Amino acid sequence: MARYTDPVCKRCRREQQKLYLKGSRCYSPKCPIDREMPAPGMHGHRKGKMSEYGIRLREKQKLKFFYGVLERQFRRYFVVASRSAENTGEQLLTVLERRLDNVIHRLGFAPSRAAARQLVAHGHIVLNGYKCDIPSLLVKPNDVIKVKGRPNSLQLVKLFLQETHKEPVPDFLEVIPGENPEGRMSRMPSRSDVDPRIADIREQLIIEIATR
Secondary structure (H helix, E strand, O other): OOOOOOOOHHHHHHHOOOOOOOHHHHHOOOOOOOOOOOOOOOOOOOOOOOOHHHHHHHHHHHHHHHHOOOHHHHHHHHHHHHOOOOOHHHHHHHHHHOEHHHHHHHOOOOOOHHHHHHHHHOOOEEEOOEEOOOOOOEOOOOOEEEEOOOHHHHHHHHHHHOOOOOOOOOOOEEEEOOOOOEEEEOOOOOHHHOOOOOOOOOHHHHHHHHOO
16 A cells, blocks of 8 residues: 655645644644745745646645545545535545544544554554444444554553644534543534634635546
């Protein structure tokens, strides 16, 4: 499976915007965006006029980086969204919000989507009572996500729950009180439920470049 192994802060520098890829580090003084570091590359300090194609490409790349999906995955989600009778751009964002790693992150069980993917891939998560190790799985309404009862799984997630910088749990998700961290998707997410840190994304520009 392909995996991005370069420093993820380069992606934030490329977009000149915080994409919150490293959890609590993004809120620290070490964040390259807060330090006003230029875009990566020997010509990163130059700021020329971007073409219409470049503007649309940067919007698409920003969305992919934020949710941690590759081009092939993005294309698959676009096909799913385009088959819906609803607005394609909004449906694309809805599909991305339903990813299991995103749901775990937004429930507060992991400080970033990368950490949530690792939780799932290492077998710490149970979906509807069954072990699930597929971070890209699309969660459906009434699905229950639970952390395994093993001591190392609980200790790991409880450390994440103590993070000081956490977004509130969105309305389409609910945390179920109990000894083991547990959550449920109560309904399908809508455009207003998109993570507020990427809510200003212009999905129409993404649709325009994806249909070329």
